[in-house]
Amino acid sequence: MIHQFDTVIIGSGLAGLRAAIEAAKYGSVAVLTKLFPTRSHSTSAQGGIGAALGNEEPDSPEWHLYDTVKGSDYLGDQDAIEIMCEDAIRTIVELEHLGVPFSRTTEGKIAQRRFGGHTRNFGEAPVRRACYSADRTGHAVLSALYEQCKPLGINFFSEFHVLDIVIENNKCHGVIALQIENGEIHVFNAKSTLVASGGYGKVFKTTSNAFASTGDCLSILFNAGLPLEDMEFFQFHPTGLYGLGILITEGVRGEGGVLINVQSERFMERYAPAIKDLAPRDMASRAIMTEIKEGRGIDGKDYVHLDLTRIPNQVLSERFPEITTFCKIYMGIDPSEKPIPVLPTAHYAMGGIPTDADGRVLNDEKAGVIKGLYAAGECACVSVHGANRLGCNSLLDTVVFGRRAGIAMAGENKNAERGNIHRDAIDNAASLIDLTIKRKGDQRIGDVRSELQTDMMDLCSVFRNEQGLKELVSKISIIEDKAEHITLKDKSKIFNTELLDAIEFGHLINLSKVIASSALQREESRGAHFRDDFPQRDDADWLKHTFAFKKERVVEFKHKPVKITKFQPEERKY
Amino acid sequence: MRKEVFEWFFLRITGVILLAGLTLHFYTMHYNGPAQTGPYWRAFNFIFLLSAIYHGFNGLLGIMIEYVHSRALQKIFEGVLIVTALALTGIGIYILSV
Amino acid sequence: MRYRLRAGSFAWMIQRISGVALTIYIFFHLYYLSSLRDPVKFELLRKLLDDPFVKFGEAGLLLLVIAHSFNGIRLILLDMGVPTRMQKTLFFIAALTGGIIFFIGSWPILGGIL
């Protein structure tokens, strides 16, 4: 079936929907999602969305800018960060007007709380900057955006799995997708296409990410010859529930929760004397892993405790109902009575599809763009998060740059021809499915996938080194071969989730290879990327973005300078 | 659509009236209460009768909607129920007017 | 269909069945009352009431009335704002008091034959 739209948006998370609302003012919009819109992973975001509203105490966008730059370990592009922080206040107010039920202060304003790495007056002390809706901020914002799409007549294609994004002659023509329910192939010809497909945390074994977070579109674009930027930077959130990876928001530390080791020591005081438990995530994760490595994990095991018993019960139940329930359900622990066992969990991809500040996808490290192709949200790399994202900046990133991409697309659509996807591209997509279903061999998808995820976790998580990464690259190569021999039992056209698993797994392997190779080539430690063999930041050689390109079966690298405007790199201390 | 609000509310009101009426009814029937004559009794019986028919038939109407799905059939059943209820009311008034 | 057996669902089914039965009973009741104008017929029907079988029927009627009324009271209380967590408790209270009242109320009807 062939559809014609002005704008096609892949992904119905915050970035996709915010862009859709904007683009729908100027033309027809289709939103494709492999789930149902409100099931997108944005809904899992707990803690908050950052903006220097100053509702609870003095704050300024300038401080927000400084914190974000410093948090990014100076790898973030400062012009883009400035756009984000300046636009933050307007963005939050707009979200509130759209219906987001933010938690309130006693005067009825949007309430704000402390979050990791957000400080007042350039690093003096933590500041209340994260706007929240209890601990369901993502859910609240996503619901409101989805709801507001309704009166705008935006067309939703739920449970459509993207097979290909068609790019010819440096122009994007649209998308080929599989309708999961009946196995039919749909073609979406578009003037402009936005990739807002989210993250890819499923490359790791322990992750806070949803099953759907497999980075399909990044892998598709990478295979099409487009670069992926800064893929070595993958954030590990310090406080995932032990064994499960389910996230406990940083907001709890903003409200007084602390990390403690086996000696009941509040160890973050040693790692970040000024802001302690509110240190950025990369530092907190490393601190936890160091404590464990040095034998101060709880009961000699590989976890530490997150102590929320210090938070008043009323605050806990009012502001953190969801995580209180998680802890009770999954760990059998009432967080008001006992500390929770936590361990860093793979959380957020700083890297992704390189774009400019209006979401246009770059086709090289020199700022050339692909016509009609945009990206926003976690899958994109603007880059506002650099080497490490600050908590509550990701939701802000999605809505600020989602909106900008929406406006840019509407602008471009005025003078653009609608793309036309040719028969052979459609046949290719169909044959991909055919081949996957008919493939014969002795491998089971579950086994090979968990092998990949375990290897990534062991060799490419919080601490990395050359030997491990080299081993990983060759392991991935073996896994890639094994994947050729995965047999599917489900041959049906109707809701074939085994087929989708297989397709997604192909993308996971592809991205793992890019992540591992990118990590291997960056011989320094910066933000979330820490190399035991190069423990120092090296601004002389490495203050630059990585651009990874596909070259046959290997990954090739180019680099792009970091945009520095207001803040020169300094040693990063908290 | 206002009609449905009223109907739902009035179902509760008639329910309460019926409850009070039944208690009294049961008492006079089985524990030799006062003889049921005079204008007050007549008024009581009248309200009691109307409440019972309203409450019962409104209940049936509601149940009918949930199991009959064709709009046309719904209309037919609704008509039948209303006619039956009116007929019963007539008979009731006739009996009470002895 | 375990959902059918929960207190709220069970109460609803009783309410529905007893409601329909009682509405049908209006026909019989009016037929009985219509005999008030005809002494011969009235006497005939009166005699019928002494039949133990009819007595049981009458007790059954009382049971329906009590069930419907007591659950009705429960529903009205809930409509008026009694919190949801009370709904099961209210169901059991209604069942218990209803049962007792049925026992007391059916005594004058069944007393003669039991």
Place this chain on the structure above:
Amino acid sequence: MKTYNFKIKRFNPSEESSPQWQEFSVQMDPMERLLDGLIKIKDNSDGTLTFRRSCAHGICGSCAMKINGKNGLACQTLIKNMPERITIEPLAAYPVIKDLVVDMTQFFMKSEEVLPYLINAETPPERERLQSKDEQQKILESITCIMCGSCTSSCPTYWSDKEYLGPAALLKAYRFIFDSRDRAFDERLGRIIHAQGLWRCHSIYNCVEACPKEIDITGHITELKRLAVKNFFKRNK
């Protein structure tokens, strides 16, 4: 590790004429979720087993199903709280697409009937609209709905009457009617007080028991009923 028996209702309407029960035994760690069990079956025994899942911690609403007769999220059901024999069926009242996957189109359409979005045409203030804590308190529970469909699937009225709006849509209506910032009170109320709306709720409370987020759905619907009645008398004065 302990062995559990999963008895799953399988059905592919395009290939079979009626559902079949199939049993699997699965080795489970007590810390694991029911969803982990289903994934183990899919990965190790039968790749054709079909179910939805995404976030795996009870916030996206994908994996609602009927577990031992009760609707719930597979990702929020810890295996150690389950008996050794577990019966799993798709949610009732929605057409089955395949195995545990049901067609929820109708379910979502119901919500759209109640204008499920904040409506306020007044010129917004420069900053946020103020909302007191008390005003927000009214909607706090209703905004936690994850649209998993457990409630509507447990409702006996919905079983027999697919035209009924159902608990989820009514809860959505509540969420906006009681939002102090919304201005579409009359229009939205009009969308729920028709014969197939509020009044088809008979306070059965199955939805409350089914809701994985423990929302007092019937309580919210009752408040809507009272509001409708109050509004009726106010207008007819």
